[in-house]
Amino acid sequence: MWALAGGAGRDRLVGVARTKRDGALAGVVAAGVAIGVAELVAVLTGPRTAPLVAVGGWVVDHVPEAGKELAIRWFGTYDKVALLVGTSVLLAAFAAVIGVLAARWRWVGYAGLGLFTAIGVGAALTRHDVGPTAALPSLVGGVVGMFALTWLLAERSRVSVDSGAAEEEAHGRRRFLRGVGLASVVGLAAGVGGRWLSVLLSVSDAREKVVLPAAGDPGATAPVEANLNVPGLSPYVTSNRSFYRIDTALVVPRVDPANWKLRIHGRVDNPMTLTWEQLLARPMIERYVTLSCVSNPVGGDLIGNARWQGVLLKDLLLEAAPQAGADQVVSRSVDGFTAGSPTAALLDGRDAMIAVGMNGSPLPIDHGFPARLVVPGLYGYVSATKWLAELELTSFADFDAYWIPRGWAREAPIKTQSRIDTPSHGREVAAGTVVVAGVAWAQRRGISTVEVRVDGGAWQKATLAATVSIDTWRQWRWEWQATPGTYKLQVRASDNAGTPQVEQTTPPIPDGATGYHTVKVTVA
Incomplete structure (x- = not known):
């Protein structure tokens, strides 16, 4: 029982x-x-x-x-x-x-x-x-x-x-x-x-049919000497496929250029609206510009250099005629994201543009097709709005863009930084001549010198590659006569004014990371 x-x-x-x-x-x-x-x-x-x-x-x-x-x-x-x-x-x-x-x-x-x-x-x-x-x-x-x-x-x-x-x-x-x-x-x-x-039902077919007009001002082309051709070193031009993407869009907006419009309004005397055809009919430029995400840690890869084609933003803003006190241009995406750029930075002569092309083709859908902002020298969260729909002239006192209430700085010029691409952290290399190479950037200021040191010793000057302008990164290389052991390599860069990058390590928030990129390698 x-x-x-x-x-x-x-x-x-x-x-x-x-x-x-x-x-x-x-x-x-x-x-x-x-x-x-x-x-x-x-x-x-x-x-x-x-x-x-x-x-x-x-x-x-x-x-x-x-x-x-x-x-x-x-x-x-x-x-x-x-x-x-x-x-x-x-x-x-x-x-x-x-x-x-x-x-x-x-x-x-x-x-x-x-x-x-x-x-x-x-x-x-x-x-x-x-x-x-x-x-x-x-x-x-x-x-x-x-x-x-x-x-x-x-x-x-x-x-x-x-x-x-x-x-x-x-x-x-x-x-x-x-x-x-x-x-x-x-x-x-x-x-x-x-x-x-x-x-x-996406806009892939519409993008494939876009034929960009030739740029009236194509700018300088990248010389052969801009690439040092060191294995493991980032190429001077980042491919569209490899270019980093950081934004708030969980689903990439699909914008048909036939229905796209750009509205410029706010504190301006001449508000205007442009269609896709009207934008393409305007004078075009092409420029190499390095973009960087403010979240990029020291030595990180949230940065890339591309050849962008677009319409100078300065020309459009001057036609709209900003009113006194309009010290901020708020760019708004089709999905509502906002970024606030200093009006003065967009009018100071830099090649800030409404980009429609990237590396010789229409913008990839993931990178803002049909139009986005590209502003040299400012971190992306205050300047690089993708899937652009509006530009509103306002003031920093009157409006906080998306990331500002979340603790980021209102104005965010890109800081001088450098990175060791090869040898990578933790790698084992053979004794003898070891090529140490990487990239350095200081948009709007340019890179004048890059130095490397081993185990905290004396700084050794690296060889710099050619570059197109102060708005792009610059490759560098240094030959190290390495003997067996474990070592710590560090790099630092200085801009064209001779100002070195900041040594103190700080996190990205609120206006970009600082510090020397450091890698440890073993020589066998």
Whole structure:
């Protein structure tokens, strides 16, 4: 009798565990169906209105600055992918808990999916320049997810019918698992189909058809001597594919140039609006300009040099005629991101431009197609707005752009920095002549000298490559007669005024990192 009672107790425990497991599975699958259907609906309302993207965008807008820096430090340019993956994992965990509870109390499942739906709706409606239809993906997905959960739990409850009959229970479980498989296929097909349609309806074809006019002022071309051709050294011109991308857009805006317009307004005497055709009809320049992200740590790779083609921003601003006191130009992206540039910097003669081309082709979609800002000498967060839609003349006293309330400086000239590309940190090299090489930059000032030292010894002057202008980085190399041992290599640069870069190590916030890049190498 005790054995029978013990066996029955074990059976009940197994049954409870199985119910919880199946409930969790039903919850996760129902949430997946909801997300997939929402992706499909978002084809009509815009990819930014899909729940995962909308919630992720809300997180990006509200995450503390320390969180943003941590994400870039851990994941680099994959920070957005990490955010979407993390959001998906948290959603799956939440859905599993909902499913476990709903297996016993059905209303809990409805309440949980209702909460999930409400969060998606609320996040979507906070996106820039969206209407009431932004709520549709989350609403439709939530309703379908509730139907899926109800159906799966109903199938699960049928497993317990006549639980004493093993054959019947096995048949019921197969029915439940088939339902799980079918719902998973529906959710996956909807999600993949929605994403595929979004890509199909993208502006890739429109970009392929763009033919940029020849630049009337092509500027200097990069001499052969600008590349030292050292293995492991960053090339003078960074390819479009390799160029870093840091911005707040979880989903890259898809802007059809046929519908694109640039509005210049605010504190100006002559507000104006330009179409794509009108912008391309204006005089064009081409210039090499090195851009750098303010989040770039010492020795980091959030920097690149490209040949940009565009329209001088100074000409447009002078036509608009800024009014007295308009000391800030706020550039606004199609997705609502804002950056504030000092008006004086855009009018001082530097080659600040509305760029439409990058390295001889129309801007890549990821880098701002059809138009973006490129401003030499300023960190990107105050100047390099992608997917440009507006320029508003205002003042620093009247408006704080996106990153300013998050603790970053209002004006952010790029600091003098240098980097060792080869040998890389932790590398083992053979004794003898070792070529140490890297890049240095001081946009708007230029690089005059680069020096390297070993284990804190005397500074040794490196050989500099040629350069096109003071607005680009400069390659350097130094030959080291290395003997066996472990060493610490450091580099420093000075600008054309003879001012060396800052030695003290500081983090990027609030206006850019400082310090000497240091690598440790072993000589064998």
